Amino acid sequence: MIIIISSPSGVGKTTIAKNLEKSNFERIVTYTSRPKRPIEIESVDYYFIGKEKFDEFIKKDFFAEFSYVHDNYYGISKESLQSNSKHKILTIDIQGAAKIKKIMPSVVTIFLLPPSFEEWMRRISKTQRNNFDIRLKNAIKELDEVWNFEYAIVNYSIEKTVQQIRTIVSCEEAKCKKDIENLINELEINIKKRKEE
Ligand SMILES: Nc1ncnc2c1ncn2[C@@H]1O[C@H](COP(=O)(O)OP(=O)(O)OP(=O)(O)O)[C@@H](O)[C@H]1O
Structure with a gap:
């Protein structure tokens, strides 16, 4: 499952994603053209690839989505959205979240509020x-977008927000989904078989 966490700047999405990472979620590392800040770590906070390389990757159709935010490019590789056994967390700005939801309706979208x-x-x-x-x-425009998200969480404390996201994931897993089709078929076949015996 891919969980998108979005918010206006400074609400705490990066902090929450890093905390979820400690408890078995995989954080999707995205790409940016902006320079690395001293406290940031390459390949952990972002892949810092600069403007020229970013343009080259756009031409190669490498990104599932990219946006120009606060004077810099930010992008998500197609490859990082492929599923594996872990739940993935993607922190992304609000316009990016809408684009990903459009191309991948199965993602779960969460809006963080201060x-x-x-x-x-x-x-x-x-x-x-x-x-x-x-x-x-x-942020004025971004806050209006909250209604297009499936969940909104007020980020009071890190522990509470992380717990709420875990609860959302459990609920989403329990929703009726295509991947239980085979199990349902098998159960029905066996019920019928038993009746015939
Ligand atoms: N629940 C919380 N309680 C107290 N402080 C928090 C909480 N969540 C985040 N913070 C603090 O708020 C600040 C901003 O958090 P963070 O960098 O995660 O925000 P962000 O939404 O990722 O911002 P940006 O979009 O600008 O990168 C950090 O100093 C972080 O430690």
Whole structure:
């Protein structure tokens, strides 16, 4: 299952994804053209490939989706969206989430909200991001998109949010899905066989 976690800047999606990673979720590492910040780690936070390489990858049709956000490119490789046995977490901006949902309707989309404006500003200032005003301006439009997501979680505490996401995954797994078709067929065949005996 692929779980998309999206939010305006500074609400805590990266923190939550890193915590989920500690408990057996696989975090999808995405690509960016922006330079690496000193505290970031190559291939852990992003694949930092620069603008030229990013353009080359676009031409090669390498990305399932890419966006231009806050003056930089961000993209997700097609390969990273292929399924394996683990649940995958993808943190992505809101416009990117909508694009992925369109091409992969089976992804589960979660929108993170801050507990309050004051707490959000505290968190966003800790990250020392540039383009603060652009981020806040974008957030007005982004908050309106919450209604297009399947779930919304208010990110009060890391532990609570991680627990809520685990609960969502359990519920999603219990939904009637195509992959139980074979099991249902087998059960029905056996019921009929028993009746005939
Ligand atoms: N539940 C929480 N309680 C307290 N602090 C939190 C919580 N979640 C995240 N934070 C803090 O908020 C700050 C922003 O978090 P983070 O970098 O994960 O946000 P983000 O949504 O990924 O931001 P961006 O989109 O700008 O990369 C960090 O300092 C992080 O430690």
